[in-house]
Amino acid sequence: QVQLVESGGGLVQAGGSLRLSCAASGRTFSSYSMGWFRQAPGKEREIVAATSTSGDSKYYADSVKGRFTISRDNAKNTVYLQMNSLKPEDTAVYYCAAGPFIIATSESAYAYWGQGTQVTVSS
Numbered sequence: 001q002v003q004l005v006e007s008g009g010g011l012v013q014a015g016g017s018l019r020l021s022c023a024a025s026g027r028t029f030s031s032y033s034m035g036w037f038r039q040a041p042g043k044e045r046e047i048v049a050a051t052s053t054s055g056d057s058k059y060y061a062d063s064v065k066g067r068f069t070i071s072r073d074n075a076k077n078t079v080y081l082q083m084n085s086l087k088p089e090d091t092a093v094y095y096c097a098a099g100p101f102i103i104a105t106s107e108s109a110y111a112y113w114g115q116g117t118q119v120t121v122s123s
Contacts, residue, residue, distance in 0.1 A: 002026050002098045002112040009094060009117030012086055016121070020081040022096030022114055030054075030074040033099040035110055036081045038092035038119075045107060048094070049081060052103040059105055064090075086121045094119050 003025040012018055020036070035050040049070035050059040058070055069082040079096055094117050097110035104110065 002029070002032065004096050004098060004112055004114035006094065006096050006114045006117040009119045011120045011122065014086060014088055014121055014123050016086050017082070017084045018086065018119060020083065020094055020096075020117060020119075022079045022081075024077045024079070024098065026077070029077040029098075031101060032112075033101065033103045034070075034072055034079040035097045035099055035104070036070060036079075037095045037097060037107065037110075038090075039095070039116075040089075040092040043092075045095070047105050047107065050099070050103050050105060051079065053101060057103050059103060083119070086119075088121045088123045090119060091121050092119060093117065 006022045008020040036048040039045040051070045055072045067085045072079040096114045098112040099110040
C-alpha cells in the first residue's frame with residue numbers, strides 16, 4: 001500500500017512557475033514508477049509526465065515538453081513536477097500516481113493516487 005500526498009499547487013500568472021511535490025508513504029517507493037496526471041474542468045484526466053523507478057527514464061506529454069520536468073528523490077520518497085512557462089491551458093487538478101515497475105503512460109496502469117492539487121494559471 002502506498003499513500004500519496006501532493007502539495008505546491010496554487011494560482012500563478014501566465015509565464016510563471018510552480019513546483020509540485022508528491023510525498024509517498026511506505027518503504028517501497030523506489031519500486032514504483034511515478035506519474036503526474038491532470039484533469040481540467042470538463043475534460044478527461046490525462047498524463048503529463050512519468051518517471052521510471054530510478055528516474056533515468058522519463059516521459060512527457062507533447063503539450064508540456066520543454067516546459068515541465070519530472071524528477072524523484074527515492075531517499076525522500078518524493079516525486080516532483082517543475083512547471084515553467086505556465087499557460088492558462090495548464091489549469092487543472094494535478095494528481096500524482098504510483099505505477100508499475102516499468103514506466104507507464106496509461107492511467108489504468110497506476111494503482112495508487114493522491115488526492116490532487118489545484119493549479120490555476122491566469123492570463
